[in-house]
Amino acid sequence: MRLSIIILAAGQGTRMRSDLPKVLQPLAGRPLLSHVLDCSKALAADDICVVYGHGAEAVQAAFANQSLRWALQAEQLGTGHALQQAMLGTPDENRVLVLFGDVPLLRPTTLSALLDETPHDEVSVLTVDMDDPSGYGRIIREADGDGVSAIVEEKDASVKEKAVREINTGVLACPADKLKRWLKNLSNDNVQGEYYLTDVIAMAVDDRVEVHGIKASSPVEVMGINDKKQLAEAERALQARLVDALMKKGVGFADPARADIRGTLTCGKDVFIDVNAVFEGDVELGDGVKIESNNLIRDSRIGAGTVVHSNCHIEASSTGNDCEIGPFSRLRPGAELANNVKVGNFVEIKKSTVDDGSKVNHLTYIGDTEIGKGVNVGAG
Numbered sequence: 001m002r003l004s005i006i007i008l009a010a011g012q013g014t015r016m017r018s019d020l021p022k023v024l025q026p027l028a029g030r031p032l033l034s035h036v037l038d039c040s041k042a043l044a045a046d047d048i049c050v051v052y053g054h055g056a057e058a059v060q061a062a063f064a065n066q067s068l069r070w071a072l073q074a075e076q077l078g079t080g081h082a083l084q085q086a087m088l089g090t091p092d093e094n095r096v097l098v099l100f101g102d103v104p105l106l107r108p109t110t111l112s113a114l115l116d117e118t119p120h121d122e123v124s125v126l127t128v129d130m131d132d133p134s135g136y137g138r139i140i141r142e143a144d145g146d147g148v149s150a151i152v153e154e155k156d157a158s159v160k161e162k163a164v165r166e167i168n169t170g171v172l173a174c175p176a177d178k179l180k181r182w183l184k185n186l187s188n189d190n191v192q193g194e195y196y197l198t199d200v201i202a203m204a205v206d207d208r209v210e211v212h213g214i215k216a217s218s219p220v221e222v223m224g225i226n227d228k229k230q231l232a233e234a235e236r237a238l239q240a241r242l243v244d245a246l247m248k249k250g251v252g253f254a255d256p257a258r259a260d261i262r263g264t265l266t267c268g269k270d271v272f273i274d275v276n277a278v279f280e281g282d283v284e285l286g287d288g289v290k291i292e293s294n295n296l297i298r299d300s301r302i303g304a305g306t307v308v309h310s311n312c313h314i315e316a317s318s319t320g321n322d323c324e325i326g327p328f329s330r331l332r333p334g335a336e337l338a339n340n341v342k343v344g345n346f347v348e349i350k351k352s353t354v355d356d357g358s359k360v361n362h363l364t365y366i367g368d369t370e371i372g373k374g375v376n377v378g379a380g
């Protein structure tokens with residue numbers, strides 16, 4: 001069966017209280033939606049469709065270089081209505097996997113397990129047990145079996161339903177033809193006056209189609225991001241995941257909770273990173289590089305054996321091997337240092353090359369300049 005992934009990303013994200021559409025809010029330096037797209041691309045889908053609407057131009061522009069199918073939801077009337085917009089271009093014989101643009105920490109392995117474990121012609125929802133389920137739709141299980149009989153949104157839930165800790169993650173797999181039929185019958189007769197996607201579950205049960213509730217192992221992986229507090233929680237969780245992966249490869253961190261990677265950080269052997277280091281874009285650290293405390297490094301390459309002392313700001317620059325940078329140095333775009341170069345405190349270098357063994361140790365501005373080998377630039 002061919003697979004269509006449909007990502008719902010048209011909502012405004014009122015609870016963010018921001019002018020930026022929710023799915024463009026940054027997580028580890030990239031829009032929420034880009035994390036969901038990366039996860040989708042890791043699955044062998046035949047078609048990836050994004051439902052967009054609020055902030056339409058900005059959302060499309062942010063992903064202009066990717067080949068995606070776009071479905072416009074001009075008015076945001078709910079998740080069921082959003083999915084309906086994408087179904088028009090989805091072949092009846094496909095299996096559909098629905099993802100939400102505000103659930104960014106999902107791993108491809110969790111989704112492929114859900115797709116593999118359940119029959120293609122039935123319905124599967126990914127659920128999880130949460131200590132604090134507030135804000136999420138609750139999973140109502142059948143009294144006499146493990147099937148799911150309904151999903152009830154919190155705002156529509158009774159006191160007894162609110163006590164359920166198993167929640168809907170938003171991930172749903174379903175045959176396209178059945179989904180199309182159920183979506184046509186949705187009503188917006190609920191507290192929020194929206195067409196809820198979650199209502200298709202009860203319709204499936206009425207049609208005697210089995211609904212499998214597959215539990216994810218980690219609540220963090222499936223958390224939905226609706227406000228700035230959840231965004232910050234997700235940021236910490238993702239940073240922990242990124243730093244963990246680097247530590248497994250042998251990178252040393254003084255405190256794994258005090259480094260931030262907003263892009264791709266590639267490290268050689270025996271790299272050590274002290275507290276409060278922020279890496280943005282593509283950063284490469286050679287073997288034995290030491291990054292001291294309080295540094296921001298963006299889109300740069302630091303050569304093997306180089307030490308970046310405390311409090312430096314380095315952007316779109318490169319150093320050779322065995323250099324010493326800082327404390328308090330600023331490398332602006334186009335600073336290219338060769339090997340054994342020293343750049344000291346209160347030195348700013350822009351669009352310049354500094355050749356082997358040269359020193360610019362104190363209180364200096366170097367711009368649009370070529371400095372040869374073994375040069376010593378005096379203070380000021």
Ligand code: UD1
Nearest residue numbers: 008009010011076077078079082101102136137168196224
């Ligand atoms: C939704 C689910 C809830 C689940 C939770 C998981 C429904 C009705 N509720 O609630 O059961 O526990 O996610 O995180 O499905 N969107 C559109 N168009 C719309 C409305 C929303 O594209 O008209 C998109 C949003 O951009 C977002 C996603 O759908 O990416 C979910 O919408 P959101 O408003 O965040 O739903 P929740 O209240 O979180």
Ligand code: MG
Nearest residue numbers: 102224225226
């Ligand atoms: Mg949400």
